[in-house]
Amino acid sequence: xxxxxAESRLPLPLLRRGKVREVYEVGPDALLLVASDRVSAFxxxxxxxxxxxxxxxxxxxxxxFGELRDVLPSHFLTADDDEIIARVPALASHRDQLSGRAxxxxxxxxxxxxxxxxxxxxxxxxxEYRDRGTLAGEPMPRGLVESxxxxxxxxxxxxxxxxxxxxxxxLDHARDIVGADRADQLRDAxxxxxxxxRDRAATRGIIIxxxxxxxxxxxxxxTLLIDEVLTPDSSRFWPADQYAPGRxxxxxxxxxxxxxxxxxxxxxxxxxxxxxxxxxxxVVRATSDRYVDAYRRITGHDLPA
Amino acid sequence: MTPPRYESPLGTxxxxxxxxxxxxxxxxxxxxxxxxxxxxxAERALGVPIPEDAIAGIRAHLDDADLAAVRxxxxxxxxxxxxxxxxxxxxxxxxxxxxHLGATSCFVTDNADLIVLRDACGLLLxxxxxxxxxxxxxxxxxxxxxxxxxxxxxxxxxxTVGKRATLWAFDFALDxxxxxxxxxxxxxxxxxxxxxxxASFVELFHGDAAKVRELDRRVAAxxxxxxxxxxxxxxxxxxxxxxxxxxxxxxxxxGSKFGNDLRLLQxxxxxLEPAESAQVGSSVMPYKRNPMRAERLCALSRYLVALRENxxxxxxxxxxxxxxxxxxxxxxxxxxxxxxxxxxxxxAADIGRGVEVRQSTVERNVTRVMPYMxxxxxxxxxxxxxxxxxxxxxxxxxxxxxxxxxxxxxxxPSLLDRLAADPAFAKVDxxxxxxxxxxxxxxxxxxxxxxxxxxxxLDPLLERLTPFATSDSAGVTV
Numbered sequence: 124x125x126x127x128x129a130e131s132r133l134p135l136p137l138l139r140r141g142k143v144r145e146v147y148e149v150g151p152d153a154l155l156l157v158a159s160d161r162v163s164a165f166x167x168x169x170x171x172x173x174x175x176x177x178x179x180x181x182x183x184x185x186x187x188f189g190e191l192r193d194v195l196p197s198h199f200l201t202a203d204d205d206e207i208i209a210r211v212p213a214l215a216s217h218r219d220q221l222s223g224r225a226x227x228x229x230x231x232x233x234x235x236x237x238x239x240x241x242x243x244x245x246x247x248x249x250x251e252y253r254d255r256g257t258l259a260g261e262p263m264p265r266g267l268v269e270s271x272x273x274x275x276x277x278x279x280x281x282x283x284x285x286x287x288x289x290x291x292x293x294l295d296h297a298r299d300i301v302g303a304d305r306a307d308q309l310r311d312a313x314x315x316x317x318x319x320x321r322d323r324a325a326t327r328g329i330i331i332x333x334x335x336x337x338x339x340x341x342x343x344x345x346t347l348l349i350d351e352v353l354t355p356d357s358s359r360f361w362p363a364d365q366y367a368p369g370r371x372x373x374x375x376x377x378x379x380x381x382x383x384x385x386x387x388x389x390x391x392x393x394x395x396x397x398x399x400x401x402x403x404x405x406v407v408r409a410t411s412d413r414y415v416d417a418y419r420r421i422t423g424h425d426l427p428a
Numbered sequence: 429m430t431p432p433r434y435e436s437p438l439g440t441x442x443x444x445x446x447x448x449x450x451x452x453x454x455x456x457x458x459x460x461x462x463x464x465x466x467x468x469x470a471e472r473a474l475g476v477p478i479p480e481d482a483i484a485g486i487r488a489h490l491d492d493a494d495l496a497a498v499r500x501x502x503x504x505x506x507x508x509x510x511x512x513x514x515x516x517x518x519x520x521x522x523x524x525x526x527x528h529l530g531a532t533s534c535f536v537t538d539n540a541d542l543i544v545l546r547d548a549c550g551l552l553l554x555x556x557x558x559x560x561x562x563x564x565x566x567x568x569x570x571x572x573x574x575x576x577x578x579x580x581x582x583x584x585x586x587x588t589v590g591k592r593a594t595l596w597a598f599d600f601a602l603d604x605x606x607x608x609x610x611x612x613x614x615x616x617x618x619x620x621x622x623x624x625x626x627a628s629f630v631e632l633f634h635g636d637a638a639k640v641r642e643l644d645r646r647v648a649a650x651x652x653x654x655x656x657x658x659x660x661x662x663x664x665x666x667x668x669x670x671x672x673x674x675x676x677x678x679x680x681x682x683g684s685k686f687g688n689d690l691r692l693l694q695x696x697x698x699x700l701e702p703a704e705s706a707q708v709g710s711s712v713m714p715y716k717r718n719p720m721r722a723e724r725l726c727a728l729s730r731y732l733v734a735l736r737e738n739x740x741x742x743x744x745x746x747x748x749x750x751x752x753x754x755x756x757x758x759x760x761x762x763x764x765x766x767x768x769x770x771x772x773x774x775x776a777a778d779i780g781r782g783v784e785v786r787q788s789t790v791e792r793n794v795t796r797v798m799p800y801m802x803x804x805x806x807x808x809x810x811x812x813x814x815x816x817x818x819x820x821x822x823x824x825x826x827x828x829x830x831x832x833x834x835x836x837x838x839x840x841p842s843l844l845d846r847l848a849a850d851p852a853f854a855k856v857d858x859x860x861x862x863x864x865x866x867x868x869x870x871x872x873x874x875x876x877x878x879x880x881x882x883x884x885x886l887d888p889l890l891e892r893l894t895p896f897a898t899s900d901s902a903g904v905t906v
Binding site (some may be wrong): 134149150151203204205206208209212216219222224 | 899
């Protein structure tokens, strides 16, 4: 098993340590995003990192930034270790931490909303529909079942919460936050990006049920796609050959992990709150294999060693 | 308008952008600032009253040194380290009174050099890994392909194409061992003061020797070093540089042999280095396909091998606690050696990966020499059939020379027919003579040696080199 990185420690100013990622400052114009190998399930970060997970997330994002460039330009500069070190030589002593996990990006001012697009009825959207018959506050046709494919993908923005869960909001609320024109621009971009990604993934047997985009503005005023894009962590990936509406779907990447944890909960060995339980090596390995497979399925290439 | 400037071709043509970044003035300034940060943090942790905002000030300015502003200071002060300190003091005024506390210039210059040397060694091991992986592939793919072995560059017995590739791999593997040894033992200079006695730090910590040693350890640990030099004068021993450049120069030896071998074999038409489809060999001879990459590999290798004289003499000419004999020479030699090594390994990997084995030419060359290879066995067959060893030897010598003369005149190979018609071979079945012309019978354990070498030596080494893996975005500029 290759080395797994629980958290990066790089000789750059650390701006943020998120649930699974670190953001470092690289001068005034750039950021280094490092996806660690930490994994979360049921909203709890687990003690064992998953080998290669960080590299998979970063390289899937890098792939999509390239694929979607014509839909909207992004903040992506490079996710190639050598190219990163050539621009930030202080990282030369830390190649083991990079190993495909890091992405150098242009710095932007992020818009303070998460741009979620839903092509299927799942998660909090399913809960909202089941309870109130709406999605993002808009009325929906009656009789939809869990995991149903929506006729039209729905833009379903959310606030960015510093702590706890992001809160789903209506498009009108989003317009209040970022301005009407901007909100409409982000909605249109999100729907186009989702459609392009969904169609591409469909040819590879993966359903992207929903996903979250983030956008930022450069100092010149250009809107760029930022953060991670169409990764297993920012999206629900379902294996197309197992899709069956009317129930929850297996997750492409985290299912072995979820199954293991659900069993622990069932027999009362874990109460579902932090700290999460230690994962046995076979669960770690199976999850790692799923991520590496997701990279191969989406990009059509093996993850570079 | 800026005046025309000289630029080293190692930068403009040969070395990778990563290796150049390691030796850049910007990186050096960034490392010096990180060293000042680590020093202040460790001093503060050990009780020196340095305020937090001083430390935050350094941390906020790690990579934004304005080298033009530094130059203005340097012109006035005639001292590069003090120029950097003043410039950082301007950017982080809260840190200004505490910068470089207890340290000597060599605290930043020598320690930063050791960090760069270490990272350069790491990058070279990553490059070397690609070379070894390429040669491994070449060896395995052609493990069974008989080819003419040459001693004195004259046809000798046979070997295989893959077996020969292991010879190149073994040379480079020895270099990897040397580099790994250097890296494992590479110490940090640490915090030792102006003449290496740590006197200034003894003052700073009011005679608390344990804190002085702990400071040394902490600052080293901040940069991933587990050891500092146990003793030093003002500088760390320049033998350390010499040993590193010796290890790099080993790459030059191996690169040169590999490159020269390829050039010889390209002359024979057996192996061709990779070429672009639109590559021009000569402005006047359009048919030419020259081994230009291998030639460049040899040229850079020779440069690197020759550079080691400098580090050897620099170590030899240091006086007492230090002189400035080292300074200008190190500024030139250390980066040049690193970049030459980087460039030659990129070339070697490129050639190793793309080398074209012309199987038909290899076979034709083998066929041409086979009768001569077989003479020793034919001699034994004739003796076994009752012949006199010395007379048969003379018969074979006479026919060999005649057959070769005939071949030189353009006639087909004739040695076997000539011998079969000679009375000395009257009692030997021609079919038995012909059976001795099978090349596979002349390659000994070549194939097994390849597989044994790969399994027992090369693969474990490649595994050890995994942590140094590069992403291979460096290409050859042809």
